[in-house]
Amino acid sequence: MTSPTAPDLSALRPELEAGLRALDLDVALATPLLDYVALLVRWNATYNLTAIRDPREMIAKHLLDSLAMHPYVEGIGRLADLGTGAGLPGIPLAIAKPVLQVSLVESNGKKVRFMREAIRKLGLTNAEAVESRIEAFDAPGRFDAITARALATLPLILESGGHLLRPGGVLLAMKGVVPSEEIAALPPGWRVRELHPMRVPGLDAERHLIVVAAA
Template sequence: MELSDDTALRAELEAGLRTLGLAPTLADPLLAYLALLVRWNKTYNLTAVRDPREMVVRHLLDSLAMVPHVDGLATLADLGTGPGLPGIPLAIALPGLHVTLVESNGKKARFLREAVRQLKLTNADVAESRIEAVDRPGAFDAITARALATLPDILAVGGHLPKADGGRLLAMKGVNPVDEIAALPAGWRLDTVTPLKVPGLDAERHLVVVARA
């Protein structure tokens, strides 16, 4: 059965989208992305999460919980995006946002290019590169990263990418990372820490926003 025909999966995704205040019509492109991820994951090992139902919560809805914090930005770089998380769900939900998916692993980058092409995501591009080698200083309103590194380590490799005036790091974290916040490098300050409620997920989630000092 095609994933898009799995009515229980679709219902769970649509309910989650409603809870997040997002249009249930996003379920179609999101399920198309999920189908590609499930198919490629069999041979490419893109994510350890293999159950599509778990992917809906832990990948799609978790990424989309960021939407209110990204809405209104023009450019976002998703650092160490892996199979496109959170970047691809964000690009699907926010057509006015341009997302650059940064990933150094060749297999994952190949999947990303194929996903961008098949999903016709005109607002996303793939940078197959080490983050620290992305030569676009100050090009982005914000950078984001999920499951990549500590806040200081993310800034060490990607701190050159947010724009000089008002550029931010929006990091998805589990528990409130107080030790990482205390270790922020010079030139950066904590802006906000917002608990996120991901539909269907009990685990703690936080969005940490770090701004240029």
């Protein structure tokens, strides 16, 4: 793919490092995370991968928002990121948590091509991009957790992706305000096990992580 020269994002490093410190993450992660943003900016110039086009906005709204859930993937072996788009939150989590195996599930071919290039360039041996509709992803019971950042309602996520969870597996759903109506509409056999307010450095917006498990 012919694309513009990689942008120089070094001016954004202090802001990203401050955010990483606030999330209790190693500031050394700033290097691969900025490499990912640089790739995203380059591809976004040709393909519409994300509506956010300003690299500075991507720091808080993409990277730090994705990484805010990192404490809740501790101890998880395999994570499926459903409707991941350009790889969010899956790629930042794979960068920050090398022992976490992440499957990035996306039906849009150009986004999958971008993710495969990002995985190759970043040397992420713990991530794979899967081109598939969520309900057609033939991996029943393979995952300890599924996640979705801005995909759909909780009932719809479970309807399309619940088959991917092993017994005892959980949905880690990233939401803004507490989605009371979605929680009330959970399918039979599912319940909210935990609800965590999340503070995202640089983002003045309400964010919550909803942990849904089998009842």
